[in-house]
Amino acid sequence: MTTSISDAPEDLIRAEALGLGFDACRFTAVTTPWPASARLGEFVEAGRHGEMDWLADTRERRSHPRAMWGEARSAIVVGVNYGPDRDPLAVLAETGKGAISVYAQGDDYHELVKARLKALARWLQVRFGGELKVFVDTAPLLEKPLAEQAGLGWQGKHTNLVSREFGSWLFLGSILTTLDLAPDAAEADHCGSCQACLDICPTRAFPAPYQLDARRCISYLTIELKGPIPREFRASLGNRIYGCDDCLAVCPWNKFAAVAAEQKLAAREALRSPSLADLARLDDAQFRALFAKSPVKRIGRDRFVRNVLYAVGNSGDPALAGAAERLLGDPSPLVRGAAVWALGRLVSLKDFQRLRRASHEADADVLAEWSTPHSARPRGSGDPGVLC
Structure with a gap:
């Protein structure tokens, strides 16, 4: 009525x-x-x-x-x-840290x-x-x-x-x-010829302006996707472990936006640029405690640590290999598979083969990670790469 x-x-x-x-x-x-x-x-x-x-x-x-x-x-x-209150893309250069989307x-x-x-x-x-x-x-x-x-x-x-x-x-x-309220005027499109948001996307998730293929979007891949992230996108994740702010942060209209003044919306210091090594150690109870009242908690510990391990593999830092190796025996096959991929990016071929021989893995998806050729290490890692 x-x-x-x-x-x-x-x-x-x-x-x-x-x-x-x-x-x-x-x-x-x-x-x-x-x-x-x-x-x-x-x-x-x-x-x-x-x-x-x-x-x-x-x-x-x-x-x-x-x-x-x-x-x-x-x-x-x-x-x-x-x-x-700061550039949300700056953390992407800190490859030993995790990048969590501003909203989370x-x-x-x-x-x-x-x-x-x-x-x-x-x-x-x-x-x-x-x-x-x-x-x-x-x-x-x-x-x-x-x-x-x-x-x-x-x-x-x-x-x-x-x-x-x-x-x-x-x-x-x-x-x-049900009230009849006087409508405000709709807003016009002010994007003009700019396509900065399209150009910056690491996974080319926009098939055309104003169109999104969620299957390629890092926010979808790190939050909505329940299984292993497709191999073609893993290197492009960089150290993004929950969501992606690239297309938002690059928008020229942000220069007019004021910093959110409200305390409840303020970022927690612990989540601005957390250590990948620390995050990889989280068990379920620690994950829940760290992300209490945070939207991150909804994806669960296993999916989150999966994301962390892909970032570990992209870090180019062999010192983080131990964080991945410790998770080869994790109860979650999702975590174990991501740990294998990370190790394939960080350790020598000899060490990778040694770890594979020592593995008692039975899960088909994780076995596929052990047997699939892995990408070369990120540039600057000082190693010509691992192919196994």
């Missing part, structure tokens, strides 16, 4: 949202056609969603905001600035944004009535197209939202409501 209200409430809602800690708040109708549905269909039909089956399974519900809730009339779209260096933004959205929703219902539903990324609602339609920014060539005020650093949340 549509709920009509008088005395234009948009300014009051926006003021309340900003008072709750949101950095942006805009409005859009959800009764119009939804071009994002066609783009999603093409993405799924091309198989570019990889193992993210939930995208295909919820495709119909994602086809339009009203496919999720037929009563909805308007959307309130909010953003929280999480702009970093502090507390889980889902909880932060959801708590504020619920507070805004409670206030909205008391003040103006109507029915509403709250969304923060985890529900089948295409929030980036919704934010573009509301004027928070536009989807750049890297498919992420870009804001003239906050660059590529906005967490999004939405409220669908």
Whole structure:
């Protein structure tokens, strides 16, 4: 049922949202056609969603905001600035350290944004009535197209939202409501001829501007992919152990973005550039303790240490070989396989063959790692490479 209200409430809602800690708040109708549905269909039909089956399974519900809730009339779209206080790409040169995506260096933004959205929703219902539903990324609602339609920014060539005020650093949340709210103007595309985000991608995950093949994206590979990362991408990971900020960080619009001032969004020092050697030693309890309240915790210790070991192999530092060797007996075959790959990059052919002979491996995937020819060491390692 549509709920009509008088005395234009948009300014009051926006003021309340900003008072709750949101950095942006805009409005859009959800009764119009939804071009994002066609783009999603093409993405799924091309198989570019990889193992993210939930995208295909919820495709119909994602086809339009009203496919999720037929009563909805308007959307309130909010953003929280999480702009970093230093260059997030600088850590990529520290090959003995791990690079964790900016958004995951502090507390889980889902909880932060959801708590504020619920507070805004409670206030909205008391003040103006109507029915509403709250969304923060985890529900089948295409929030980036919704934010573009509301004027928070536009989807750049890297498919992420870009804001003239906050660059590529906005967490999004939405409220669908039966209220009829005056829509803000949609934002125009301001990418122009720039394609810095496409050029910097280490794995060439963008087949064309405004298109993403998630199967090649480092964020997908290190977070969503449950098994071994395909060999063709491992060297390109560098020391990225959770997500990838390259396409976000290189965007020229970031120069207008202010550093996030909020303490809850601040990076934890322990997660800015953690030691690969230390991370490789984490057992499950230590992993959970280190990443308490962090989104990293959701992928689990084994998948995370898999990523760490690929970074160890890319470090070019033979001193880290011991960190990989210690994990040859790990209970997880995912970890053991990554340890084998890392050793193939760091130790001599003679030592690698010795370790293989001493192995009592029975898992087929790990045995394949032992028997597959390995890439040469990274340049500058002082070794001509290992082929076995």
